[in-house]
Amino acid sequence: MPTLTYLQAISAALRDELRADQRVLLMGEDIGVFGGAFKVTDGFVEEFGTDRVMDTPLAESGIIGTAIGAAVVGMRPVCEMQFSDFISCGFDQLVNVAGKMHYRQGLAVPITVRLPSGGGFSGGPFHSQNPEAWFMHSPGIKVVAPSTAEDAKGLLHSAIHDPNPVCYMEHKHLYRRVKGEVPSGVFETPFTARVARPGSDLVVIAYGAMVSVALEATEDLDGAAVEVLDLRSLVPLDEEAILDAVQRCSKVVIVDEANATCAAGAQVAALIAEKGFESLDGPVVRVATPDVPIPFSPPLEQAVLPGVDRVREACRELLAY
Amino acid sequence: MSSSRTDVLVDVTMPQMGVSVAEGTVVGWRVEPGDRIEAEATICEISTDKIDTEVPSPASGVVTEILVPVGETVDVGTVMARIAVGGGGGVAPAPSPPPDGDTVGPSTAETKSPPPAPSARNGNRRYSPVVQRIAAEHGIDLSQVPGTGRGGRVRKQDVLALVETEEPPLHIESPYRPEPPAPTPAPAPALAPIPGAGGELSRMRRQIGEHMKRSLETAATCTTWIEVDMSRVEAARARLGVTALAFVARASIDAIREHPPLNAWLEGERYTRHADVNLGIAVSLGDEGLIVPVIPRAHELSAEGLAARISDIARRARSRQLTPDDVQGGTFTITNPGQYGSIMATPIINQPQVAILDLEAVVKRPVVVTDADGNDSIAIRPMTILGLSWDHRALDGAQAARFLATIKRHLESVA
Numbered sequence: 001m002p003t004l005t006y007l008q009a010i011s012a013a014l015r016d017e018l019r020a021d022q023r024v025l026l027m028g029e030d031i032g033v034f035g036g037a038f039k040v041t042d043g044f045v046e047e048f049g050t051d052r053v054m055d056t057p058l059a060e061s062g063i064i065g066t067a068i069g070a071a072v073v074g075m076r077p078v079c080e081m082q083f084s085d086f087i088s089c090g091f092d093q094l095v096n097v098a099g100k101m102h103y104r105q106g107l108a109v110p111i112t113v114r115l116p117s118g119g120g121f122s123g124g125p126f127h128s129q130n131p132e133a134w135f136m137h138s139p140g141i142k143v144v145a146p147s148t149a150e151d152a153k154g155l156l157h158s159a160i161h162d163p164n165p166v167c168y169m170e171h172k173h174l175y176r177r178v179k180g181e182v183p184s185g186v187f188e189t190p191f192t193a194r195v196a197r198p199g200s201d202l203v204v205i206a207y208g209a210m211v212s213v214a215l216e217a218t219e220d221l222d223g224a225a226v227e228v229l230d231l232r233s234l235v236p237l238d239e240e241a242i243l244d245a246v247q248r249c250s251k252v253v254i255v256d257e258a259n260a261t262c263a264a265g266a267q268v269a270a271l272i273a274e275k276g277f278e279s280l281d282g283p284v285v286r287v288a289t290p291d292v293p294i295p296f297s298p299p300l301e302q303a304v305l306p307g308v309d310r311v312r313e314a315c316r317e318l319l320a321y
Numbered sequence: 322m323s324s325s326r327t328d329v330l331v332d333v334t335m336p337q338m339g340v341s342v343a344e345g346t347v348v349g350w351r352v353e354p355g356d357r358i359e360a361e362a363t364i365c366e367i368s369t370d371k372i373d374t375e376v377p378s379p380a381s382g383v384v385t386e387i388l389v390p391v392g393e394t395v396d397v398g399t400v401m402a403r404i405a406v407g408g409g410g411g412v413a414p415a416p417s418p419p420p421d422g423d424t425v426g427p428s429t430a431e432t433k434s435p436p437p438a439p440s441a442r443n444g445n446r447r448y449s450p451v452v453q454r455i456a457a458e459h460g461i462d463l464s465q466v467p468g469t470g471r472g473g474r475v476r477k478q479d480v481l482a483l484v485e486t487e488e489p490p491l492h493i494e495s496p497y498r499p500e501p502p503a504p505t506p507a508p509a510p511a512l513a514p515i516p517g518a519g520g521e522l523s524r525m526r527r528q529i530g531e532h533m534k535r536s537l538e539t540a541a542t543c544t545t546w547i548e549v550d551m552s553r554v555e556a557a558r559a560r561l562g563v564t565a566l567a568f569v570a571r572a573s574i575d576a577i578r579e580h581p582p583l584n585a586w587l588e589g590e591r592y593t594r595h596a597d598v599n600l601g602i603a604v605s606l607g608d609e610g611l612i613v614p615v616i617p618r619a620h621e622l623s624a625e626g627l628a629a630r631i632s633d634i635a636r637r638a639r640s641r642q643l644t645p646d647d648v649q650g651g652t653f654t655i656t657n658p659g660q661y662g663s664i665m666a667t668p669i670i671n672q673p674q675v676a677i678l679d680l681e682a683v684v685k686r687p688v689v690v691t692d693a694d695g696n697d698s699i700a701i702r703p704m705t706i707l708g709l710s711w712d713h714r715a716l717d718g719a720q721a722a723r724f725l726a727t728i729k730r731h732l733e734s735v736a
Binding site for chain 1: 449450451452470471474476477
């Protein structure tokens with residue numbers, strides 16, 4: 001199996017889909033001739049042409065709206081939001097048109113919206129957000145967030161094959177930092193959680209970039225056997241895997257890089273309170289970014305984002321409870 | 322110095338908690354002489370042979386004296402304490418210790434701080450859901466478990482450590498253990514007590530023990546069993562969202578209507594049949610013991626009505642909200658420990674009643690069924706074994722068997 005970075009795995013998935021399925025096409029700002037702001041689609045326009053790798057105007061509403069129309073007539077468009085933050089401009093098309101099309105008119109909208117998200121590189125308030133919870137709250141849209149190279153590829157294949165609109169949260173911080181063996185060719189990763197490391201004393205539930213933070217923070221935690229559960233999919237949320245981990249470990253730390261209020265982790269905490277109550281041996285603890293915009297200043301940004309130290313401290317506290 | 326001249330002393334007496342209660346024991350005072358107390362605030366906790374409860378203060382004022390110490394049992398009506406109700410309003414009357422500015426506060430606080438711990442309470446210890454669940458499953462008294470968490474908190478691993486040292490019980494609900502084989506070469510390791518998990522029996526355990534022992538010494542107890550096909554009950558209860566217990570209760574009441582001798586008291590030579598069915602339901606209080614609250618005039622209720630009442634009394638029993646009148650006047654009792662999967666027991670009659678019905682687990686079993694043409698086949702049916710312990714002084718085996726057969730007929734024809 002080839003070893004790919006997270007970014008190469010995304011590129012490979014897109015390339016494999018374009019080669020395998022004539023209905024697949026890519027749309028986005030500067031994804032063609034320039035090869036994408038992060039070079040995910042570098043060289044694509046040469047292989048697949050401008051009809052299938054389309055540079056668009058700076059208009060997210062137009063990108064998603066066009067993709068919806070193409071999807072309704074049978075195409076499988078993949079839209080790139082240059083930064084996930086910009087999706088607010090396409091919000092109405094995604095939430096009201098794509099998300100509700102099947103409910104209103106019985107039509108499938110098999111679009112995939114790629115959302116390069118997350119902070120950690122001093123991008124400031126417009127280029128660092130984690131907007132996944134906006135879409136979790138809106139019925140009709142699936143939301144996935146890979147943390148490894150293999151899942152980056154497999155989840156993108158699954159997203160493109162899925163008959164529903166799927167928000168694919170790709171974390172910019174992981175693009176070139178995460179590497180791993182990735183199977184060649186088209187394969188699907190299910191929209192379920194994955195045990196990143198088994199354990200029995202405490203479980204850290206995370207997704208996206210926070211999975212590696214959780215693994216590092218709990219690698220050697222005074223001998224405690226700490227499980228790390230990688231959610232991978234936020235909609236649908238793998239309730240069974242979450243409750244199984246809670247039942248075995250009884251203590252839970254939930255990590256979000258997103259702002260704390262109503263984040264994905266808040267939904268996980270609510271689920272545990274409702275259905276995992278009798279398994280708990282301590283309060284459900286959350287570690288998340290406080291409800292502030294992401295600062296430009298590097299030290300300030302590091303202070304607000306959940307890091308290894310904060311996660312480790314939260315786990316220590318809860319283990320001692 | 323006692324109270325000022327304008328004060329009126331109000332007596333705090335052992336209350337009459339229901340008609341049959343003659344005496345009560347003080348298990349804890351919430352005040353001490355000199356403390357101010359508001360009317361209706363809890364002044365002390367008492368325990369009767371039926372129930373534990375709190376006594377509200379009859380008046381607002383200052384406690385002048387406490388006459389019954391903790392642990393003492395006195396007759397109903399006995400003065401337990403006196404409260405001075407000030408006529409002069411704002412100025413609190415001087416309590417018996419001289420008001421010495423600095424020393425009064427600290428000294429009362431000091432003597433008050435360790436409250437006389439009533440055995441049935443956990444004090445300030447709180448337990449997480451998982452710890453309570455494991456303790457309930459293994460019959461562990463959490464107040465005896467040393468905690469290693471923050472502030473001595475009992476953690477999951479603490480209670481699990483205790484579970485691992487226990488021998489797995491063969492029968493969870495029953496206190497009985499199989500006799501060890503006669504030659505026991507090395508029993509010592511198995512008998513090693515759990516450190517810190519012994520001591521004197523709680524008040525409730527002692528009372529249960531006395532009642533059970535007295536019943537066995539009084540009644541000529543026999544137990545009869547019958548097998549019942551619960552298919553129709555299972556279907557009906559799934560439809561109505563109620564428990565099998567409610568249907569068994571309703572069927573028992575119907576059977577009592579056909580066999581009135583079962584709904585009776587035998588007190589010495591005196592045998593009394595009752596027109597009303599006041600149905601006792603045994604409710605487990607976890608480690609502490611059990612209590613048998615009564616549903617009065619249960620014959621007036623449908624299965625759904627019984628289910629609602631059973632759930633209500635169980636909830637109130639577990640939150641210690643029963644009054645003494647809730648636990649008396651029972652004419653027939655049902656006990657239902659089947660949730661753990663046990664299939665048979667020999668329950669002890671709740672005196673002075675003459676019978677008690679035991680519902681254990683409903684288990685799917687292969688049974689021989691006969692169709693309308695008389696052909697036999699083997700079918701899978703949810704079956705249960707109902708046990709009836711009855712007093713041979715009041716009844717005979719044939720009556721018990723007929724009664725059980727009537728319950729069976731009702732349960733197997735539930736619509």
